[in-house]
Amino acid sequence: MSKEMMYQRDVYGKTLVELGKEDENIVVLDADLSGSTRTSFFKREFPERFFNFGVAEQNMISTSSGFASCGKTVFASTFAMFATGRAWDQLRNSVCYSNLNVKLVATHAGITVGPDGATHQALEDIALMRVIPNMTVIVPCDGPQTRDAIIAAAKIKGPVYVRLGRAKVASIEGLGKFEVGRANVLRKGNDIAIFSCGIMTEQALIASEELAKSQIECSVVNIHTIKPIDEDRINEIAGKVKSIVICEEHSVIGGLGGAIEEVLARKGLGIRVARIGVNNRFGQSGSSKDLLKEYKLLAVDIVEAAKKIYSKS
Amino acid sequence: MNEKQLAKKASQMRRDVIRMIEIAGSGHPGGSLSSTDLLTCLFFNVLRHNPKDPEWTQRDRFHMSKGHCCPIWYALLADFGYFPKKELDSLRSFGALLQGHPDPKIPGIDVASGSLGQGLSVAMGMALAGRMDKKDYRVYCLLGDGEIQEGNVWEAAMACAHFKCDNLCAILDYNGFQIDGRTQDVMGLEPIADKWKAFGWEVIEIDGHNISEILKAYEKAKGIKNKPTIIIAKTIKGKDVSFMENVVDFHGRAPTKEEAVIAMKELSDE
Numbered sequence: 001m002s003k004e005m006m007y008q009r010d011v012y013g014k015t016l017v018e019l020g021k022e023d024e025n026i027v028v029l030d031a032d033l034s035g036s037t038r039t040s041f042f043k044r045e046f047p048e049r050f051f052n053f054g055v056a057e058q059n060m061i062s063t064s065s066g067f068a069s070c071g072k073t074v075f076a077s078t079f080a081m082f083a084t085g086r087a088w089d090q091l092r093n094s095v096c097y098s099n100l101n102v103k104l105v106a107t108h109a110g111i112t113v114g115p116d117g118a119t120h121q122a123l124e125d126i127a128l129m130r131v132i133p134n135m136t137v138i139v140p141c142d143g144p145q146t147r148d149a150i151i152a153a154a155k156i157k158g159p160v161y162v163r164l165g166r167a168k169v170a171s172i173e174g175l176g177k178f179e180v181g182r183a184n185v186l187r188k189g190n191d192i193a194i195f196s197c198g199i200m201t202e203q204a205l206i207a208s209e210e211l212a213k214s215q216i217e218c219s220v221v222n223i224h225t226i227k228p229i230d231e232d233r234i235n236e237i238a239g240k241v242k243s244i245v246i247c248e249e250h251s252v253i254g255g256l257g258g259a260i261e262e263v264l265a266r267k268g269l270g271i272r273v274a275r276i277g278v279n280n281r282f283g284q285s286g287s288s289k290d291l292l293k294e295y296k297l298l299a300v301d302i303v304e305a306a307k308k309i310y311s312k313s
Numbered sequence: 314m315n316e317k318q319l320a321k322k323a324s325q326m327r328r329d330v331i332r333m334i335e336i337a338g339s340g341h342p343g344g345s346l347s348s349t350d351l352l353t354c355l356f357f358n359v360l361r362h363n364p365k366d367p368e369w370t371q372r373d374r375f376h377m378s379k380g381h382c383c384p385i386w387y388a389l390l391a392d393f394g395y396f397p398k399k400e401l402d403s404l405r406s407f408g409a410l411l412q413g414h415p416d417p418k419i420p421g422i423d424v425a426s427g428s429l430g431q432g433l434s435v436a437m438g439m440a441l442a443g444r445m446d447k448k449d450y451r452v453y454c455l456l457g458d459g460e461i462q463e464g465n466v467w468e469a470a471m472a473c474a475h476f477k478c479d480n481l482c483a484i485l486d487y488n489g490f491q492i493d494g495r496t497q498d499v500m501g502l503e504p505i506a507d508k509w510k511a512f513g514w515e516v517i518e519i520d521g522h523n524i525s526e527i528l529k530a531y532e533k534a535k536g537i538k539n540k541p542t543i544i545i546a547k548t549i550k551g552k553d554v555s556f557m558e559n560v561v562d563f564h565g566r567a568p569t570k571e572e573a574v575i576a577m578k579e580l581s582d583e
Contacts, residue, residue: 027442048445049445051441053468053472054472054475056468056471056472058430058431058434058464058465058468059434059465059468059469059472061434062431062432062434062435062438062465062469063434063435063437063438063441063469065434065438066376066424066434066435066436066437066438066439066440066441067438067439067442068438069417069423069424069435069438069439070370070438070439070442070443071370071442072442072445089428089431090428090434092428093425093426093427093431094424094425094426094428094431094434094435097417098417098423098424099417100424
């Protein structure tokens, strides 16, 4: 099921260089984290199209709208916490309201940031980004999908948020063609449906294997595009089961789970939902392994939640 | 335009500002009137632009960071024919082109503003893009004095100097008032000129209502190399309307019908 381990940000940096070769209109901005976000790869190849703004995220984001208004495709990067938190007003008012061509590619999202602790673990960024009109929100689940997402983002005319992690992630097999707004159905089963994004997709697949051993057959759906969300696919898959599990490395408030529940509530399917995510808490220091365990973001937690919800049917 | 014509045009622009805000029933006359001379000179004698082709890639850029003073920007754009003058009558109303704060749907406006403190960065992005593309356009950005209390402004100030944006000229409308009172009482700004100098800027201090000084400042700024320039223009909030001058209430209040009649009389050419 899973194979090579990759840093999504390595893939991001390499893809930026690829894009930079094809399109000289691409400019890349960073705020003193170019080594960590890997925009340094682009800087090395195209120093004249790379701008470091120092520790000043608000300035970086509002400057990105000036660049974009002059026809540039802007990629701006920093850690997810500062990209979406510190510069939210700049994103909303200068970038998204003007519907400008700015791609905010943030790394170090989620609890797996690890030892840096709560201040650096963005668990609210999907919620913060998906609420802004004109914004597209993409959470790739592995390295190869990161490349697809970055290339797709460059083609979209308008603002895009791409959420990447810090740690290495396993590549997922059988993802198929990447299309913004179209979910990947990785497995089909008629007992429970598991919806996931980001690193939780790997855990969802592991959980589905485990559940199959107990004769619980799961669908597993990777929702890489949180906005616009694939309503048709969600309704179709969820419509076949009585219970679903939603998994995300994010707060259970306002993220992937919020988006799916909004879809299902509108449709009135009346199915039971279990949530795997950070339950209205801040993060803390620790290894990502310890933290995933503490915050119940592992396959074993998905299995437990699935069994609980399934046994009620 | 010569100085006399510019002064006359500025009066006309002020009348448009009063008229549109009076009809709208809300808006920000104080700062619109304090920046009228600065912007009238800019639009008529300095800015390279083409109202028939608002997207002309070689155009000089103007960005109003203190977006609440858009009535004067709208008056100028309408005068140049970016959109029909009758649009001014529906300022701030439902379905209108002219939103309460600058909107990029309006011909001649590139990026939204209104949330203060972001515009100098936006202008810097335009300036850096121009330099990358080897275009010789210049970028002008109007800042409010209360506005520079925003931290984002100083992030931009540092970066504009770091990137040696000599194709960028900021204009500070230093009228000394903000919504809650005098800037010196609410959050002191002085020494303003020293602050910008310390950040690496060329500073030109002028009387923001003296047409000759304004034109000379824009000309001088064009010649400054390797650093950005800021024109710190001492102005009078509500300029040329006796009951609005230096009256903080008119930062963000529309004149009544009766007040508008008096204002129009004071602003008439006769």
